[in-house]
Amino acid sequence: xxxxxxxxxxxxxxxxxxxxxxxxxxxxxxxxxxxxxxxxxxxxxxxxxxxxxxxxxxxxxxxxxxxxxxxxxxxxxxxxxxxxxxxxxxxxxxxxxxxxxxxxxxxxxxxxx
Amino acid sequence: xxxxxxxxxxxxxxxxxxxxxxxxxxxxxxxxxxxxxxxxxxxxxxxxxxxxxxxxxxxxxxxxxxxxxxxxxxxxxxxxxxxxxxxxxxxxxxxxxxxxxxxxxxxxxxxxxxx
Numbered sequence: 231x232x233x234x235x236x237x238x239x240x241x242x243x244x245x246x247x248x249x250x251x252x253x254x255x256x257x258x259x260x261x262x263x264x265x266x267x268x269x270x271x272x273x274x275x276x277x278x279x280x281x282x283x284x285x286x287x288x289x290x291x292x293x294x295x296x297x298x299x300x301x302x303x304x305x306x307x308x309x310x311x312x313x314x315x316x317x318x319x320x321x322x323x324x325x326x327x328x329x330x331x332x333x334x335x336x337x338x339x340x341x342x343x
Numbered sequence: 344x345x346x347x348x349x350x351x352x353x354x355x356x357x358x359x360x361x362x363x364x365x366x367x368x369x370x371x372x373x374x375x376x377x378x379x380x381x382x383x384x385x386x387x388x389x390x391x392x393x394x395x396x397x398x399x400x401x402x403x404x405x406x407x408x409x410x411x412x413x414x415x416x417x418x419x420x421x422x423x424x425x426x427x428x429x430x431x432x433x434x435x436x437x438x439x440x441x442x443x444x445x446x447x448x449x450x451x452x453x454x455x456x457x458x
């Protein structure tokens with residue numbers, strides 16, 4: 231257990247559906263991240279939040295909409311996804327500072343049909 | 344971001360030491376060297392990090408070349424549980440000394456441990 235939980239662990243959705251991924255951290259961190267891991271590709275950073283403010287959007291399509299209501303929770307709202315969006319979506323958290331480490335959740339395996 | 348180069352895969356036998364190399368010839372003076380690993384069906388986990396000096400922790404050791412252009416992650420006695428993808432990552436520091444910790448992952452090295 232890393233202290234970062236993600237729900238659901240598996241999700242199958244159609245291209246016209248709307249769904250949300252949830253991430254929660256119990257570590258008292260103030261930075262949270264969404265990453266995407268597609269088959270055969272490196273992890274790609276999608277979004278970064280520091281103290282609930284979005285500080286990085288790595289050119290992510292608007293069909294992915296993040297939300298960070300407080301420092302402990304992070305959501306990724308999904309709508310009108312494409313089959314190529316099927317991937318493992320990982321959430322992480324860290325304490326901002328010069329020396330830190332990121333703690334990752336187990337991920338949500340998303341399949342878009 | 345400065346790039347790292349790692350072998351695609353390595354193999355080891357259980358109970359033997361493993362040396363995982365990483366080249367980072369364009370590293371800047373303020374870049375930290377981080378290592379993460381990802382076990383099957385899990386998210387990545389932090390292993391170790393360093394700046395200039397060699398580092399040891401309960402999981403591994405990190406040996407950093409004097410010119411900082413390469414580093415080696417050392418697992419002193421590999422176990423089957425160490426089979427994973429190992430990522431060597433450079434993390435810079437934003438002006439002012441703080442960083443929210445953007446990590447850029449490469450392909451990593453797939454470590455296979457044989458019983």
